[in-house]
Amino acid sequence: MTELQARRAMARAMGGAPALQKMRDAGRMNARERIAALLDDGSWRELGSVAGKGHYDEQGHFRELDPCNAIVGTGRVAGRKVALHVDDYSIRAGSSEATIADKWIYIERMAWQLRMPLVRLVDSAGGSVKLLMQSAGSKLPEYVNWPVQELLRTVPVVGVALGSCAGQGAIKVLFSHFSVMVRDQAQVMAAGPHVVRQAYGVDIDKNELGGWSVHRKNALVHNEAADEADALAQVRSFLSYLPRSVHELAPVVACDDPVDRADDWLKDAIPHDRRKIYDPRRILKSVFDRDSIFEIGRHQGGSVITALARLNGIPVGVIANDPKVHGGAMTSQAAYKMERHTNLCSLFGLPVVNFVDQPGNQTGLEAELGGTLLGAVRVGDALHESRSPWVSIIVRRCFGMAGALHGPKGGEQLNHRFAWPSARWGSIPIEGGVMAAHKKEIEEASDPAAKRKELEDYYLRISSPFRTAEKFGILEIIDPRETRAVLCDWIEDAWRVVQGDRIGPR
Structure with missing residues (x-):
């Protein structure tokens, strides 16, 4: 002794x-x-x-x-x-x-x-x-010899x-x-x-x-x-936010934040001027449980936000586009960041909420040298393999290949998505698309700026999300103030799916 x-x-x-x-x-x-x-x-x-x-x-x-x-x-x-x-x-x-x-x-x-x-x-x-x-x-050097x-x-x-x-x-x-x-x-x-x-x-x-x-x-x-x-x-x-292992459930905490809390300012969260930006982090704070957001990798691949948060006490993964950085476009670093977060959430049984304002893949020489498209392909692979219950809230733009990567779509996964009235989608954003399709017409007009605006307004009218909703191409268009209530309702069912996958039906 x-x-x-x-x-x-x-x-x-x-x-x-x-x-x-x-x-x-x-x-x-x-x-x-x-x-x-x-x-x-x-x-x-x-x-x-x-x-x-x-x-x-x-x-x-x-x-x-x-x-x-x-x-x-x-x-x-x-x-x-x-x-x-x-x-x-x-x-x-x-x-x-x-x-x-x-x-x-x-x-x-x-x-x-x-x-x-x-x-x-x-x-x-x-x-x-x-x-x-x-x-x-x-x-000789060896590969790591621990598990x-x-x-x-x-x-x-x-x-x-x-x-x-x-x-x-x-x-x-x-x-x-x-x-x-x-x-x-x-x-x-x-x-x-x-x-x-x-x-x-x-x-x-x-x-x-x-x-x-x-x-x-x-x-x-x-x-x-x-x-x-x-x-x-x-x-x-x-x-x-995480379970002890992949064989267990992440901890759920008591929550006194009302599931039907509706912050009135959300109705004006997206600017009417499509060229203006907004603060996506303020939206996230308004929707998820108060003081529950833990951001991961804030200063990397800044056009996408990745975080952990809670809905009615249940842990979830969060993804959101940030229009303040590269307009929210998919860059090679943003793709890596989204892929990494998708894999983390899938591994440990965390449902994922994605707030989508995606103008598409970054373009230009820098983007091509950085292999942006390869990064986007890897995101697609991660989404295909993901086992997380997933919901997308399309708040503004959802365009092109990168827009298509807003959530899993293949196999048994639901393409579960809601949209705000401010949402627009398609193969290419209206602003760039109009100039590409009507370049000669705009340049020859007596007032090119007015002609361009006329064409953009026309295409915006026919790209209204309500036209997509008429054909059930979007699950539901919701008032932004309803977002928390919609997500808290969804997480109740999503969490039961996770429970069944991790520990079997109760």
């Missing part, structure tokens, strides 16, 4: 007082402070707490322990069990040269086999050439970048369903500035190389956080 307590105390000391003070001076939590900040009080149960390198005297008596820089165990977030894989930066900068890989591989296997969410708190400098000294030789794909197919996985995450550290962040990094503190990269300098002769700061300003553009990491507390709060929020 005495030796056990001594070993535990040495493990809790981590890298020692000077190393911990250095982290504190830099405004950073240490590994155990991060665990405490994430988990419910008193819920932490550590595994392998005394793993490390033991030192003994000549008679074989224990003297001291150099603890492993991987801390693993289980705890609870809002009462629900999660597995934790945490790097201890205070011990050799969290490098793999000072770790016991079996320890963190075990917790990942445990999360998969016991079907509990996994959170990785990553603060690792990656590998080191000193491994050559330890192993007295080198080995990454099995994990990602079974339980929610979260990666949090809390420092410089290079090499294997980057892999731990990126092999996840949700990732977040701390601004100006975390970097995610293949290799650090020293390697880049040697390889390319380029001097570059680590934040310029792999910081938040880089990844908010390239979608490598989903979200950014103001500080560590914000990052951990985002982890808690993300997990609150």
Whole structure:
């Protein structure tokens, strides 16, 4: 018992007082402070707490322990069990040269086999050439040798970048369903500035190389956080919408927001002037349960919004076009973002609500170089494979190939869709279509602008959504103020479908 307590105390000391003070001076939590900040009080149960390198005297008596820089165990977030894989930066900068890989591989296997969410708190400098000294030789690089794909197919996985995450550290962040990094503190990269300098002769700061300003553009990491507390709060929020595993249901919470709440301003949410933009996030806040929206990837592929939210307490996935960015068009990044979110919701049994204002695929040389059409095709594949109950609310435009991708249509999936009176659809937007079809007529008119407006007004009249509704080409045209009530009615039935798929009929 005495030796056990001594070993535990040495493990809790981590890298020692000077190393911990250095982290504190830099405004950073240490590994155990991060665990405490994430988990419910008193819920932490550590595994392998005394793993490390033991030192003994000549008679074989224990003297001291150099603890492993991987801390693993289980705890609870809002009462629900999660597995934790945490790097201890205070011990050799969290490098793999000072770790016991079996320890963190075990917790990942445990999360998969016991079907509990996994959170990785990553603060690792990656590998080191000193491994050559330890192993007295080198080995061929291998594909990841822990059950990454099995994990990602079974339980929610979260990666949090809390420092410089290079090499294997980057892999731990990126092999996840949700990732977040701390601004100006975390970097995610293949290799650090020293390697880049040697390889390319380029001097570059680590934040310029792999910081938040880089990844908010390239979608490598989903979200950014103001500080560590914000990052951990985002982890808690993300997990609150998801089930423990694909074999269970996501948690439903009590809701005191009336299902028939009808915010009057919604009737004027879409401008009468078709060339004016609006704030789609304000519409989402008005329709979903109050304070329930958690946005994912806000600064990437900005023409589409992806989020998690709730309807009458039931978790749902949210997709919406944002006309403030590229007019809401489908760009290559927006396509990737929509594909990723569709797959997430399908995997974990979340119904999807899509607010559609889609003018079509982005056009032009930049779009063609970016492979926009290939991205749109991948969205189509994701929609075809999606098992989520799905409803589309067409609020304004729905045109072309990208417009056709507003929801699943094949197989057993319903093309379940409603429209606001402001909606218009077709193969091409009226504005561009009129100029393309009547170019000569407009240019030869005595007043080209007036002629163009005359033609546009004509085509708008015959493209009225009510003409489509006459033929039942749209399920129903609704007053925008009815949207919340319609969706809350739909989610009751959609959730029963999810229940049947996950746990069988009740």
